[in-house]
Amino acid sequence: xxxxxxxxxxxxxxxxxxxxxxxxxxxxxxxxxxxxxxxxxxxxxxxxxxxxxxxxxxxxxxxxxxxxxxxxxxxxxxxxxxxxxxxxxxxxxxxxxxxxxxxxxxxxxxxxxxxxxxxxxxxxxxxxxxxxxxxxxxxxxxxxxxxxxxxxxxxxxxxxxxxxxxxxxxxxxxxxxxxxxxxxxxxxxxxxxxxxxxxxxxxxxxxxxxxxxxxxxxxxxxxxxxxxxxxxxxxxxxxxxxxxxxxxxxxxxxxxxxxxxxxxxxxxxxxxxxxxxxxxxxxxxxxxxxxxxxxxxxxxxxxxxxxxxxxxxxxxxxxxxxxxxxxxxxxxxxxxxxxxxxxxxxxxxxxxxxxxxxxxxxxxxxxxxxxxxxxxxxxxxxxxxxxxxxxxxxxxxxxxxxxxxxxxxxxxxxxxxxxxxxxxxxxxxxxxxxxxxxxxxxxxxxxxxxxxxxxxxxxxxxxxxxxxxxxxxxxxxxxxxxxxxxxxxxxxxxxxxxxxxxxxxxxxxxxxxxxxxxxxxxxxxxxxxxxxxxxxxx
Numbered sequence: 001x002x003x004x005x006x007x008x009x010x011x012x013x014x015x016x017x018x019x020x021x022x023x024x025x026x027x028x029x030x031x032x033x034x035x036x037x038x039x040x041x042x043x044x045x046x047x048x049x050x051x052x053x054x055x056x057x058x059x060x061x062x063x064x065x066x067x068x069x070x071x072x073x074x075x076x077x078x079x080x081x082x083x084x085x086x087x088x089x090x091x092x093x094x095x096x097x098x099x100x101x102x103x104x105x106x107x108x109x110x111x112x113x114x115x116x117x118x119x120x121x122x123x124x125x126x127x128x129x130x131x132x133x134x135x136x137x138x139x140x141x142x143x144x145x146x147x148x149x150x151x152x153x154x155x156x157x158x159x160x161x162x163x164x165x166x167x168x169x170x171x172x173x174x175x176x177x178x179x180x181x182x183x184x185x186x187x188x189x190x191x192x193x194x195x196x197x198x199x200x201x202x203x204x205x206x207x208x209x210x211x212x213x214x215x216x217x218x219x220x221x222x223x224x225x226x227x228x229x230x231x232x233x234x235x236x237x238x239x240x241x242x243x244x245x246x247x248x249x250x251x252x253x254x255x256x257x258x259x260x261x262x263x264x265x266x267x268x269x270x271x272x273x274x275x276x277x278x279x280x281x282x283x284x285x286x287x288x289x290x291x292x293x294x295x296x297x298x299x300x301x302x303x304x305x306x307x308x309x310x311x312x313x314x315x316x317x318x319x320x321x322x323x324x325x326x327x328x329x330x331x332x333x334x335x336x337x338x339x340x341x342x343x344x345x346x347x348x349x350x351x352x353x354x355x356x357x358x359x360x361x362x363x364x365x366x367x368x369x370x371x372x373x374x375x376x377x378x379x380x381x382x383x384x385x386x387x388x389x390x391x392x393x394x395x396x397x398x399x400x401x402x403x404x405x406x407x408x409x410x411x412x413x414x415x416x417x418x419x420x421x422x423x424x425x426x427x428x429x430x431x432x433x434x435x436x437x438x439x440x441x442x443x444x445x446x447x448x449x450x451x452x453x454x455x456x457x458x459x460x461x462x463x464x465x466x467x468x469x470x471x472x473x474x475x476x477x478x479x480x481x482x483x484x485x486x487x488x489x490x491x492x493x494x495x496x497x498x499x500x501x502x503x504x505x506x507x508x509x510x511x512x513x514x515x516x517x518x519x520x521x522x523x524x525x526x527x528x529x530x531x532x533x534x535x536x537x538x
Contacts, residue, residue: 004468005416009445009456010475015409016366018446020065021168023358023401024123025376026294028072029106030098033378035333036385038114039106042336043386050105050335051114054388058381059118062398065405066121068170068293068372070111073097075173076129076181080139083107085158094330096181101332109155112143112164122164123293123370128172128194128214129182137201140169144206168370169202170293171195172214174244176226185218188226192233199237212291212370215241216271220429224270228278231288235278240291240370243271247353248300248430254526256421258461260297260353261360261442262435268360272367291370292361297353299346303427338385347392347495348504348526351487352459354380355396355528359457362400362444365409373397387498395487395506396457396528403455403530407446412456414439417467441467441523447476452535454479460523467523471531474517479533481519484512488527506530 027033041050071078074097082091083104090104106114115122124143126136138151143164145152152163175184175191184191192213199211213234215227231241245264249256268290275288333339354373361368373380380393418437425431440462446455454476460467473479487506496503512521512531523529 002468003417003462003465004470005414005439005441006470006472007441007443007456007458008413008472009410009454011410011447011449012475013411013413015363015411018362018365018404018407018409019369020405021121021123021370022361022365022368023397023405024066024068024293024370024372025064026072026372026374027067027069027377028074029070029095029100029102030072030074032333032338032385034106035103035335036338037378037383039110040335040385047117049110049113051117055381055383056114056118058383058388059120059377062381062394063401064118064120064376065401066123066168066370066372067115067118067377068123068125069115071097071125072173073180074102075125075127078102078127079131080108080127081135084109084142084154099330101330103332105335109158109160112166122166123168123170123372124166125170125173126198128175128191128198129180133194133198133201136171136198137205140202140205140209144209167208168210168212170212170214170242170291171198171238174217175214176216176222176230177218185222185226188229189233192230195230196234196237199234203237210239211237212240212242212293213238215243216267217244217294219245219267224274227271228274231274232278232281235282235288236284236286240289241271241275243268243290243292244294245292246295246374247297248426249297249432250424250426251299251301253299253422253424254349254463255419255461256424256432257297257299257349258352258356258459259421259435259438261356262438263432264357264360265364268364268367290368291372292368293370293372294374295354295357295371296374297350297357300426300430305425306428336385345493345495348487348489348492350379351392351396351504352461352526352528354393355400355457356442356459356461358397358400359442359444359459362404362409362446362457363411382496384498389496389498389501391496392487392504399485399506399530400457403532404444404446404457407448407453407455410445410447410454412443412445414441414443416441416469417462417465419462440465441469452479454533456531456533458523458529458531460525460527460529462525464525466525469519469521469523471519471521472517473519473533476533476535479535481512481514482532482534484509484519484521485530485532486524486527488524492526
């Protein structure tokens, strides 16, 4: 018997405007993301600076609103002053985050020039692991001051007469984590004070700047206490709290994999509560917003589990297991040698996983104002040493970027089949309790009132069942069905590649109909769906 679900959307169920930055990406020089990826002077499409124009064209075609760069764990050991000026004078250094040789061929000016050519907003990360307040002040002066000072004139000398259009500054990266170079894990109050001072100086240099506290990445040992103590010191000077989360589920456990939004929303509730408690404690009308600037979803293998608080003991141990080292070997990535393997398997699940995270952001648009997909460059917009193509993840990412940005998020009410998940512990760092009665249909909706458009995004997370959705849109009087776009595959083990770019692509579902203010749509198991409505003319 065909299973059914009801989804209700109404123009009065307003959440907040969906910001463009919600659909940004993240760029860090890991492997061939930079050297051999965006930069390869020997590539046939390379421009005069060595940037691959095929990748630049793909980023522009996507309409990437913003990119957080240049890192990542890498940033906490990088000295920006080593990366400016003539190439022959730049210092080659060790990257202790990823055990690489950093040549500084692509340096500060090159990263920012790349964002200009990609037509995307740069959101810059400052090293607060091994660098200090003075270095941060010099960096902002170099990038943002008009001229007449040592650092601003040095920028001009190096061929960049105008200040860079940086509005967002990330103050450190994952500074609560054991694995971070120069970690502040054991001193949240100290890091909060440092963040306050750096934010203050940045805004003295550029009164329109926005700043982000490096807030939550380690949920294993000291969440939420670390955030509480750090944010209290800088609440009045920063504008956002940075949140990172990588969801790892047991191999083959699709239910736990696609339950990523439940896990994220549970953690977001705690983060919102901390922010609101501190707002009340300080007695300020200022609302704290979230920058969810690293995220992903994956399958993980069963590893060793030790026991301590909440079942965890030492997450740094797990991090080192991520790349075991028996010798002091540091990799040098040559720009014309691409070593990263292509991934063609389980792209549909990855697409649904990251889409679920983006739906979570849309449903929490009143608090989450920035999002940066970790695999946005290199995953969704896929590339190797020669080619660029679109992985399955590209399509929901692109559709939400094009259709949801700057619209009003509308809260959907879903009632239909549910599923349960099992508790698991893959290692000391990746663990999750069980969940019951999770809605198999997940949805988000956006209303562009001035355009007369409504877009409803739906994931059928059921592993076994197609579900007929009755979408109640009677509140949108005078609207009609435009189209139902779906993405589905009978074989979830397959995916797109340069040679076979259309294994998984969106198609029109012409059987979907609208009657009496309800859209009746069959959503197939493990599918992505976009239902579009528009107001009748006249």
